Amino acid sequence: xxxxxxxxxxxxxxxxxxxxxxxxxxxxxxxxxxxxxxxxxxxxxxxxxxxxxxxxxxxxxxxxxxxxxxxxxxxxxxxxxxxxxxxxxxxxxxxxxxxxxxxxxxxxxxxxxxxxxxxxxxxxxxxxxxxxxxxxxxxxxxxxxxxxxxxxxxxxxxxxxxxxxxxxxxxxxxxxxxxxxxxxxxxxxxxxxxxxxxxxxxxxxxxxxxxxxxxxxxxxxxxxxxxxxxxxxxxxxxxxxxxxxxxxxxxxxxxxxxxxxxxx
Amino acid sequence: xxxxxxxxxxxxxxxxxxxxxxxxxxxxxxxxxxxxxxxxxxxxxxxxxxxxxxxxxxxxxxxxxxxxxxxxxxxxxxxxxxxxxxxxxxxxxxxxxxxxxxxxxxxxxxxxxxxxxxxxxxxxxxxxxxxxxxxxxxxxxxxxxxxxxxxxxxxxxxxxxxxxxxxxxxxxxxxxxxxxxxxxxxxxxxxxxxxxxxxxxxxxxxxxxxxxxxxxxxxxxxxxxxxxxxxxxxxxxxxxxxxxxxxxxxxxxxxxxxxxxxxx
Numbered sequence: 001x002x003x004x005x006x007x008x009x010x011x012x013x014x015x016x017x018x019x020x021x022x023x024x025x026x027x028x029x030x031x032x033x034x035x036x037x038x039x040x041x042x043x044x045x046x047x048x049x050x051x052x053x054x055x056x057x058x059x060x061x062x063x064x065x066x067x068x069x070x071x072x073x074x075x076x077x078x079x080x081x082x083x084x085x086x087x088x089x090x091x092x093x094x095x096x097x098x099x100x101x102x103x104x105x106x107x108x109x110x111x112x113x114x115x116x117x118x119x120x121x122x123x124x125x126x127x128x129x130x131x132x133x134x135x136x137x138x139x140x141x142x143x144x145x146x147x148x149x150x151x152x153x154x155x156x157x158x159x160x161x162x163x164x165x166x167x168x169x170x171x172x173x174x175x176x177x178x179x180x181x182x183x184x185x186x187x188x189x190x191x192x193x194x195x196x197x198x199x200x201x202x203x204x205x206x207x208x209x210x211x212x213x214x215x216x217x218x219x220x221x222x223x224x225x226x227x228x229x230x231x232x233x234x235x236x237x238x239x240x241x242x243x244x245x246x247x248x249x250x251x252x253x254x255x256x257x258x259x260x261x262x263x264x
Numbered sequence: 265x266x267x268x269x270x271x272x273x274x275x276x277x278x279x280x281x282x283x284x285x286x287x288x289x290x291x292x293x294x295x296x297x298x299x300x301x302x303x304x305x306x307x308x309x310x311x312x313x314x315x316x317x318x319x320x321x322x323x324x325x326x327x328x329x330x331x332x333x334x335x336x337x338x339x340x341x342x343x344x345x346x347x348x349x350x351x352x353x354x355x356x357x358x359x360x361x362x363x364x365x366x367x368x369x370x371x372x373x374x375x376x377x378x379x380x381x382x383x384x385x386x387x388x389x390x391x392x393x394x395x396x397x398x399x400x401x402x403x404x405x406x407x408x409x410x411x412x413x414x415x416x417x418x419x420x421x422x423x424x425x426x427x428x429x430x431x432x433x434x435x436x437x438x439x440x441x442x443x444x445x446x447x448x449x450x451x452x453x454x455x456x457x458x459x460x461x462x463x464x465x466x467x468x469x470x471x472x473x474x475x476x477x478x479x480x481x482x483x484x485x486x487x488x489x490x491x492x493x494x495x496x497x498x499x500x501x502x503x504x505x506x507x508x509x510x511x512x513x514x515x516x517x518x519x520x521x522x523x524x525x526x527x528x
């Protein structure tokens with residue numbers, strides 16, 4: 001199938017099986033080697049990058065649609081995924097902006113159809129619900145969708161200008177993530193099952209964008225009884241090896257719901 | 265115009281001039297005499313209460329639609345209004361639930377039209393963006409809309425079972441409001457222009473649902489330089505009269521944006 005046929009097919013599918021005027025976009029954060037990353041897609045045959053997004057099936061819960069989209073793009077399931085804002089400005093993504101994008105990509109026929117407006121598409125405009133996810137970078141298989149060529153991690157500090165209002169989305173998702181650190185534990189889906197205290201601290205420092213005092217961090221986090229200490233990480237000499245920790249899942253869930261957690 | 269004509273007219277208006285499948289609902293909090301109140305509407309000719317809600321015009325920003333709806337229900341403008349969650353479960357408010365409500369209210373004809381499903385309405389379902397507002401109770405003129413008889417303040421502790429998922433909306437709005445107290449100043453739209461320290465503390469205690477230490481509260485809030493001390497409240501004897509305060513608007517806005525405020 002040619003790309004313009006794919007686009008046409010997708011538009012028809014949307015009109016029939018998905019809610020009109022509602023979409024969702026995902027800011028998927030991953031953590032690797034002291035860098036916070038975000039997953040971006042590149043539109044087929046272009047240098048335009050954008051966030052992974054999706055639509056809500058006529059008979060699908062909004063949250064289920066977000067989990068489904070996340071699964072389709074990362075291969076991962078049952079992850080931390082949270083709404084952070086719904087974007088509804090008139091000019092955020094209109095059929096004019098799509099039309100412009102489609103024209104630039106050589107799909108003039110479809111662009112013309114959008115321009116004429118055949119009723120269903122004429123007033124087309126999406127209010128988009130933004131979700132952010134925290135994933136273990138090492139377990140993800142980035143997967144492009146029908147409209148995109150490439151799905152790739154970008155350092156949060158090196159994100160290029162994105163289509164539509166997607167840069168704003170990343171900014172607000174990061175702000176929400178930082179705020180969330182002040183009342184909920186974090187790290188469950190961003191670190192491997194077992195980790196050292198300095199790896200956990202490094203995660204906090206990366207997200208907050210500032211250094212933390214080692215002793216205070218240790219004291220604060222141990223006070224919440226959310227970590228289980230395991231054996232030392234096998235190194236030589238073993239006396240210098242750091243202890244490994246894992247999260248106590250039950251306690252972690254409890255702290256998530258209590259929203260009474262402050263570290264850093 | 266008969267009520268069923270009003271409903272019919274409103275449905276036609278919605279289909280033509282507003283985004284399909286997106287609505288908004290408002291949890292409007294007011295504060296009065298140590299009680300936190302919420303504004304509710306009663307559906308015409310019934311004992312069914314619900315939150316004020318609205319729709320987004322085809323060419324209207326989501327936030328503007330929320331401000332417009334707030335203005336229509338309260339007469340107030342330029343208030344603190346904030347998104348807190350978007351509700352998108354399939355069964356939250358379907359055309360079946362509306363149909364059931366309409367039948368109960370004696371509008372069998374319209375209910376039948378919904379049941380048959382004439383295409384546009386058959387798959388009708390709304391994803392609703394929840395906003396909460398904080399208003400000065402004394403300045404509000406509660407105003408019913410076309411579908412409702414009555415618009416009234418209810419004590420937050422005495423809210424009746426509401427239509428659709430509106431009780432869930434109030435619960436989550438209150439949770440968000442309490443969380444917000446931990447990083448943003450509050451009170452600008454809930455108190456009169458000038459107020460005593462004990463009135464401000466009472467507001468915090470009411471929202472948090474627990475008593476606060478008077479000295480700590482005073483010390484914490486004065487540290488933010490957000491209050492301007494005015495003359496004493498005129499009473500006799502004047503030596504015992506409490507000082508009045510007002511918010512420094514500029515500093516208040518600054519603290520709102522910094523999200524680095526913690527009192528209580």
